[in-house]
Amino acid sequence: MTPAPPRPELPEAGEAAPIQPRVRRAWYIACTSAELGQDVLKTEIFAQPIVLFRGGDGAPGALLDRCPHRSVPLSLGRVVDGQLACGYHGWRFEGDGRCAHVPAFLGTPDAPGRRCLAFPTREQQGFVWIWADPGSPPVGEPFFFRLMDDSRYQVITRVLHAEGSVHAVAENALDVPHTAFLHGGLFRVDAARNQIRCVVTRRHDRVECAYIGEPRPEGLVGRILSPSGGVVTHSDRFLLPGIAEVEYQIGDENHILVDAALTPERDHRTRLTAVVAVRTRMPLWLIRPFAEPAALRIFGQDQRVLAAQTDNLRRFGEAGFASTELDALGPHILRLMRQAERGELEDPDAAPYQREFSMRV
Numbered sequence: 001m002t003p004a005p006p007r008p009e010l011p012e013a014g015e016a017a018p019i020q021p022r023v024r025r026a027w028y029i030a031c032t033s034a035e036l037g038q039d040v041l042k043t044e045i046f047a048q049p050i051v052l053f054r055g056g057d058g059a060p061g062a063l064l065d066r067c068p069h070r071s072v073p074l075s076l077g078r079v080v081d082g083q084l085a086c087g088y089h090g091w092r093f094e095g096d097g098r099c100a101h102v103p104a105f106l107g108t109p110d111a112p113g114r115r116c117l118a119f120p121t122r123e124q125q126g127f128v129w130i131w132a133d134p135g136s137p138p139v140g141e142p143f144f145f146r147l148m149d150d151s152r153y154q155v156i157t158r159v160l161h162a163e164g165s166v167h168a169v170a171e172n173a174l175d176v177p178h179t180a181f182l183h184g185g186l187f188r189v190d191a192a193r194n195q196i197r198c199v200v201t202r203r204h205d206r207v208e209c210a211y212i213g214e215p216r217p218e219g220l221v222g223r224i225l226s227p228s229g230g231v232v233t234h235s236d237r238f239l240l241p242g243i244a245e246v247e248y249q250i251g252d253e254n255h256i257l258v259d260a261a262l263t264p265e266r267d268h269r270t271r272l273t274a275v276v277a278v279r280t281r282m283p284l285w286l287i288r289p290f291a292e293p294a295a296l297r298i299f300g301q302d303q304r305v306l307a308a309q310t311d312n313l314r315r316f317g318e319a320g321f322a323s324t325e326l327d328a329l330g331p332h333i334l335r336l337m338r339q340a341e342r343g344e345l346e347d348p349d350a351a352p353y354q355r356e357f358s359m360r361v
Helices: 164-175 220-225 285-315 330-342
Strands: 027-032 041-045 048-054 058-064 078-080 084-085 099-101 119-125 127-131 154-162 195-203 204-217 231-239 243-250 254-266 269-279 353-360
Touching: 027 041, 027 048, 027 231, 027 269, 058 119, 084 099, 154 285, 164 243, 164 254, 164 269, 164 285, 164 330, 195 330, 204 330, 231 330, 254 330
Parallel strands: none
Antiparallel strands: 027 127, 041 048, 041 254, 048 058, 078 084, 119 127, 154 269, 195 204, 195 353, 204 231, 231 243, 243 254, 254 269
């Protein structure tokens, strides 16, 4: 029998546009601790309506936003004595989904048909995480923001939304070539380009591109962060199921780590929880009035192009994607997500896939 040809590491020109993989057996940020507070909060993950509340011990609970009695949204209710009370008939539920109280009912309130579907939760570092597949036991723990609690760094947290899939938003966040065009003048400029080396390394649960020999970007943000220039140590990473990480270091004093935790509210709507850890020679209060508006302007440009891309994918269906090696991480992100969706991750002990190429930035 003739062996099947190996699968290409990059898509061929004209490959079908990616349909959003649904990596359900994973932890995703549902909200910040401050957003939840002491009231009920509704959200979506994979288009599943979910209601969150705090139980009697203060721990977050997450239930499918549907009362099993008459299918009214539980998010219309309120918290009573640490239980979620439906606003229609007053049935009350614990964080694990058990029915705890049926007003005027003399029997035992809890029974299999009266329980709500519950999602496992974790609260850490000021975020409430949900295990998105209530039918399977949680595996591992949520992502830990490694510099968030480091006293040497100042940390900024933002919650944003984008009309695009997790794959599209992650690829956009980690894509270098578009920055000189979509963000021309703000981050990079399409002039006086320098050739650098790029090393892509893919493991069973992540992919990284290290950019070697990159000068400080000539755009406004780069000049604010490092007025004297210098060579940048720059790496972009994607970690399953949806962490996009950008890391810049200029010399020993300037270090920036941007972690974006991506939550698939719907196939083409993504919640982006950004945690930006900054250590610079200049105090953050001095550069923040300039850097933060520029960063938000950059993200606004990304939001618009992602929405336009999503509209075109809906209009044209599975239109072809043509890629080159400059699309350093996007094809690998899609591969990892599809493997995770099928539960077919590669052997964590296997030698990583690696390749090297050059680009001009």
